[in-house]
Amino acid sequence: MTLDKILYIDLSKRRFHVRSRPDLFEKHIGGTGVAIRLLLEECPEKADPLGPENPIIFAVGPLTGLFPMASKTVAMFKSPLTGNLGESHAGGRSASAIRMAGYGAIVVKGTSETPVYLAIYGSDVYFRDASGIWGIESSYTVGRIIRELESEAGLRTIMRIGRAGEKMVSYASVVVETYRHFGRLGLGAVFGSKKLKAITICGKHSVNVKNPQAYRILYDKILQLTVKSQVMRKYHDIGTSSNVIPLNELKALPSLNLRQTSIKNAENISGENLAEKHLGRRVSCSHCPVACIHLATLREPYEDEPYFYKTTMVPYDYEPIYSLGSMLGLTETNELLKLIDEVETQGLDAISTGVVLAWATEAYEKGLVTSMETMGLELKWGDGEAYREAVRRIVSQPNEFYSTLARGVEKAASKYGGMDFALSFGGSEMPGYHTGPAAHLTFLTGARHSHLDSAGYSMDEDNAKTGTKMTPKQIAEALFKEESWRQVLSSLVVCFFARGVYKPDTVLESLKTVGFNPDITLEDLNRIGVETLKSKNAFKAREGFSHKDLKIPRRIVETETPLGILEEEFIRKGIEEFFRLLQ
Amino acid sequence: MLKLKLFKAEKRSLEGGTVAGRLTVLDIDKCVGCQLCMFACSRRFGEGGFAKSAIRVRSIGGVERGFTVIVCRACPDPPCMKVCVTNALSLRKAGGVTLNPSKCIGCGRCVDACPLKAVFWDNEANKPNICVHCGYCVNYCPYRVIGLREAR
Incomplete structure (x- = not known):
């Protein structure tokens, strides 16, 4: 099976076709190299990021399905957050599923009139009605439903959006499998604008190599290098959250909207503490031995029933600990996990959400926005409950203030002031x-x-x-x-x-x-x-x-x-x- | 802890297939879902992907609940063999079956017969993939989830 087949899907006409593009892959390898050329081809100049003309492009590479850790899918699109290049990478099973479905890249264009999800089984593409799952509160539930509806568990990827994507929050994410994301730059909103709730992809094509014997030898070499490397151990044992303590000690951990670079009780939200008290499971992307994905168990008592607890698995990494933890002064472990879970449930990018909330808290403190704008919500450093409610309102957008927050920190600051402390770089x-x-x-x-x-x-x-x-x-x-x-x-x-x-x-x-x-x-x-x-x-x-x-x-x-x-x-x-x- | 003991490439062969062993799941709670076993299984034939894989790792209703490894358990009295109309499946000494591909007509009855759903299908060859208990995948499991046991 070759890499050079590209699946083009048009959601407006509900049609699809496959084209062979060896020129692209020979010259630009795959992944980001191919995706940017496809974006230049497919995205018309000055396209509306939320219009039907904005393409969603997924691309994988020549090592996918063959060698360990060539497991990322590159997504490219025009970003509704920055109004410019949108690029985000996700793992899970997405890359191997695309390759084994027989493709090197997938291009999705157009807009469906009614909610739809795509089921791609090799060369068959189905446009499934998604009106029955549109508006479901939790992105987890959407995953559960599609898991039951579609076949080939273990060989497939399920990419889906939460309510944030449906409501086109500029930094809505696309959740992949569970706990992996096309997080940054708002791919979720682009899905939402197309009324595209989810894409599931699977296939069972073989991937052939030129020299099988040399392939096996090199495979073993690469795998050995991986499992022996120190860096890999770091990502496996504690994960990226092992950065919390060193960065806090170095005074480089942005805290309280970067008014500080370290925070009291940082050890509470450190990878070490989370691993010791909460780690429930480690998970891997397909074809990666590392298992860097760390899931914490959050155990909450039910108020109305004694000795009964709700147990939730919450993913944690350095970035959400920074953006939803230290940036918001949230160093109580359970409160941090609950906020991460809310962000995950709604399908938002954790980094953007945290930075937006940090700006909003400071703006509220400084009186640039008042309880009029926040609709009575008191934004206070370390107040997890208030932040969870704010997250829900960023998604539901009950007034202008929250709709503005949903457009990102730069838009919020240009409207309400406080640009000096709006931590935006190129709009992200x-x-x-x-x-x-x-x-x-x-x-x-x-x-x-x-x-x-x-x-x-x-x-x-x-x-x-x-x-x-x-x-x-x-x-x-x-x-x-x-x-x-x-x-x-x-x-x-x-x-x-x-x-x-x-x-x-x-x-x-x-x-x-x-x-x-x-x-x-x-x-x-x-x-x-x-x-x-x-x-x-x-x-x-x-x-x-x-x-x-x-x-x-x-x-x-x-x-x-x-x-x-x-x-x-x-x-x-x-x-x-x-x-x-x-x- | 990552512990991976690979055979030297030249020593690894399919000779393990004749050893009277039985592939078994040792501790499913250690599984991270990396699917290295599935890739290893197809790599026996010198190719990537899963087309030839006779083992599958999937979540049990979402990765938050953990994983399951689906693979032939080498039953002593295999139902897949009993439904094979062309006698393409014969009993393996240590349990399970051996496929004679020249006899197989690709009817797929063995797939339906297996209660574990451990008979997989090679769409390209239109023949079943059934574990031969060679243990090749075991060498690639970084977390000792699966192992090769002596036959009962």
Whole structure:
């Protein structure tokens, strides 16, 4: 089975067709490399992100289904949050399911008149009526229903939206299986605008390789590297939440809307404490031995019945602990878990939701908004109950204030004031690192304004340890190099956690083994990485992005980082240098 | 804890298939749903994907409730064999069955007969995939969920 088949689905006409596009995959590998070209092809200029013309693109890569940890699906679309490039990656079983259904990519366009969900079984595509599941309160319930309705459990992915997606909250997520997400930049709202409640995909195609014997040997080598690596142990044992204590001690953990960089009782919400007191299960994406997904058991007593408890499994990671925990002053473990659960139930992006609520709390404190706007809700640091209610109102949008919050922090601040403390980078809410200039330069210059674009935070942390000082130019160059290489990884759809395993040599060897291109060289890979990054920025420029318009939130130059107080001019220089490299 | 003991590639072969062993689920609560066993099963034939896999890992109604491993238990008196109209399935010494693909006409009755739903289907070959208890997958389970036991 080849990778180059693309399934095109039109929700307006309820039709689909398959096209073979070897040109795309040969040149751009797969994943993000292919998705950006499809976005450039399929998304008309100045398209309305919530209009039928906005395509949803999913792409996987040549190693998917063959090697461990090539398990991510890249989703691309025009973001309703930033009004520009939307890109989000999710794992679960999505990638292997798409590949085994026989596709390298799927493009969904149009808008259905009535709620619909898609069931894709290999070459068969069914448009199923979803009016009976539209409006269901919990995203968990939607998953349960579709699980029963469709077959092939274990071989399929179920992507679905919650009510947040239906109500087109700009940062609504798409929940994959359970506990994995296309979280950032509002893919959930795009689903909602198309009346698309869910997509389930499955297939049982074999994936052939050129040299089976060499394939088995290389497979064992990669797997051994994985299970022996220290990083992998970190992600397995405690998970990303092992970052809470170190970042708190480093004074880089954004807290109380980044008025502080550490918080009292951080140990309560640390990965260590959660693992010890609450860890109930670890879960893996398909074809990954690591099992980095950590689920906490939340045990709550029923008020009306003694000795009876409700037990809920709640996923936790570093990012939601930062955004819904330290940012909101919520350090009581159970309260944090309940808030994460609410966000999950509604189907929202945890990072954006937390940053929006943190801004709202400070705006309320400062009197920019009053109980008139909040409809009597008192937003207070650490008040989990109030935050859960606020989350529900962001979704139901009972008044203008909550509808504005549902558009993201930048829109909220442009309406109500408080731009200085609105932590928005290129229109997307801030990830959880106030480590130094490189972190913020990543948020600003990264194609999707994500900490994962070029991982500046990691550079800062190293610099803090070694006492190294870098110039804006040096930082920009290092970030450019990192972001370019990450384009290669996400074109292969290798999880970024496995970047230490998939070093250039291993990438080349694996591509040759599966018969992708026997002559491919490291120079080719590097070139493809840079080209992909440039294509993304070409799309952004087309849609009106200019780095000169990037706003630097005042708050980040007011609150000290481990590398000292940041200077706006330094950051501006870094931005200029980065975009010079992109030309 | 990740503990993975892989055989050296050249030593691994399908010879395990003749060992009188029986694949068994040791502790399902340790399963993380990584499906490495399923991929291993198809990789015996030098390919990726699940087309040839005779083992399946799925959640029991959502990953929050954990997983189940569906695989042949090597019954001593296999119902799949009894319904095979062409005698393509014969009793294995240690329980379970061996498929003679040249006799199989792809009717699929064995699939319906198995109460564990452990007879899988290869759509491409139009023949069943039934575990031969070779233990290849066991080597790839990072959490010792499955193991090879001596036959009863």
